[in-house]
Amino acid sequence: xxxxxxxxxxxxxxxxxxxxxxxxxxxxxxxxxxxxxxxxxxxxxxxxxxxxxxxxxxxxxxxxxxxxxxxxxxxxxxxxxxxxxxxxxxxxxxxxxxxxxxxxxxxxxxxx
Amino acid sequence: xxxxxxxxxxxxxxxxxxxxxxxxxxxxxxxxxxxxxxxxxxxxxxxxxxxxxxxxxxxxxxxxxxxxxxxxxxxxxxxxxxxxxxxxxxxxxxxxxxxxxxxxxxxxxxx
Numbered sequence: 029x030x031x032x033x034x035x036x037x038x039x040x041x042x043x044x045x046x047x048x049x050x051x052x053x054x055x056x057x058x059x060x061x062x063x064x065x066x067x068x069x070x071x072x073x074x075x076x077x078x079x080x081x082x083x084x085x086x087x088x089x090x091x092x093x094x095x096x097x098x099x100x101x102x103x104x105x106x107x108x109x110x111x112x113x114x115x116x117x118x119x120x121x122x123x124x125x126x127x128x129x130x131x132x133x134x135x136x137x138x139x140x
Numbered sequence: 141x142x143x144x145x146x147x148x149x150x151x152x153x154x155x156x157x158x159x160x161x162x163x164x165x166x167x168x169x170x171x172x173x174x175x176x177x178x179x180x181x182x183x184x185x186x187x188x189x190x191x192x193x194x195x196x197x198x199x200x201x202x203x204x205x206x207x208x209x210x211x212x213x214x215x216x217x218x219x220x221x222x223x224x225x226x227x228x229x230x231x232x233x234x235x236x237x238x239x240x241x242x243x244x245x246x247x248x249x250x251x
Contacts, residue, residue: 032183059237068148070243071184071228086238118183125237128174129230131183 169234
């Protein structure tokens, strides 16, 4: 059982480049999330999707877009990367309601 | 002030010690409480999940919730070097199912 799978694991971008982070879960979860984790800042919610076809902004959405492609997949897009977006990005999913979230292994992104 | 406060540490203890990790929160509507463990360069993994007040035990780990004080704790008995990691608390409830995370406490257990 793979759980939550993120690709790629590592990426280096130049300022202004674009890229899409992919996330897929095989637990039949309704809700999916994108977080970023920076030293001293903890996990901050970027966007979330309560169910297929819906997306909402979290705490730090500026500079990002998301797509809930289907129930399994939730992608995060950086249209024009900036050094401030250097971070570790985590995708998570949960069954909906107040159930626990399960995390992927993260994507370590560096923008130079 | 963040909704969930957690001392970042690091907390350094000798092997075999009892470890106490804590979080305070301000939103009295929170009812669901979670503890995650995160090893270096890995994703957070769920350790404990509790609802409302009281204690929950799982092996060497005990989660405790005191809603009257808005305070939650994770106790680790007989700590091992393999317990060295960052521990994040998270909570949800009151109409929002999205978990709110603390910043995490770095724990180091030295042999």
